[in-house]
Amino acid sequence: MAGIALGVRREGHFLVAAGLDIGLADLLAHPERPITDEVKLQRWLEERAHGAPLAYLSHRQDFFGRTFFIDERVLIPRPETELLVEEAILLAQPRWRGDFTIADIGTGSGCIAITLALELPHVRLWATDLSASALEVARRNAFDYAVESRITFLEGDLLDPLPGPVDLLVANLPYVSSAWLAGEPSIAFEPRQALDGGEDGADLLRRLLLLLPSYLRSSGSALLEIGEEQSFLAGWAQEHLGGTVTVIPDLAGKPRLIRLRT
Ligand SMILES: C[S@@+](CC[C@H](N)C(=O)[O-])C[C@H]1O[C@@H](n2cnc3c(N)ncnc32)[C@H](O)[C@@H]1O
Incomplete structure (x- = not known):
């Protein structure tokens, strides 16, 4: 019970801070600061009670410290x-000056x-998405981080949209099975x-793997995020594509990434 109460209090602080457009630390340091928009906060609390994710209400989510x-x-x-970002940095760092x-x-x-652009200041990036509206959000974030x-x-x-082969290809594509998604x-x-990654969650990853050879430069690598159920793709990729294919586990020991080197 104490854990739930603490979680609720933390969420409350998070929403109030977002509503005031200040950081959590700032709010906790100045608890006397008046709430300026009670109507908005009340609406957020109601939407949260109906399951809306905090990030969609506050329009904020932390990732890799930003x-x-x-x-x-x-x-x-x-x-x-x-983890995908950490591994991408490890792969790119020895070579990124060229x-x-x-x-x-x-x-x-x-x-x-955007995180890779900030962590590896000289690399050039292409970022693709099937969704034009997702790209609007990505462009806004890229602009915010200059x-x-x-x-x-x-x-x-x-x-399809890539102009040519790259040194490193990273992807966190949909990998949830349609059946699981329907009940969640x-x-x-x-x-x-x-x-939605289709029947076994691997539809898009399989399609991407088959396209990879034409889009990786020599000595190039790919890093794909997977769920536990898609780890079979590593053997499948080894068989169909060759190169060196490795499964990288997360801290809990669960398969989380497939790394492929040409
Ligand atoms: C799991 S989300 C990952 C978003 C982001 N990379 C992240 O890690 O938070 C997958 C993204 O792939 C996009 N997507 C789905 N099918 C696609 C396709 N066939 N080609 C390109 N992007 C696709 C979705 O629109 C979505 O933005």
């Missing part, structure tokens, strides 16, 4: 995706591409196109 603008047009960035290019496929809010000149946002299916109310607020 805050991104989020709304219903995009998936809410998940902490587990930070002409190093990265593609982020299914960019959503842009959280992966990296819009280094990321080219492109609308289209998987790798906790993600009902998020765009279906950002989650």
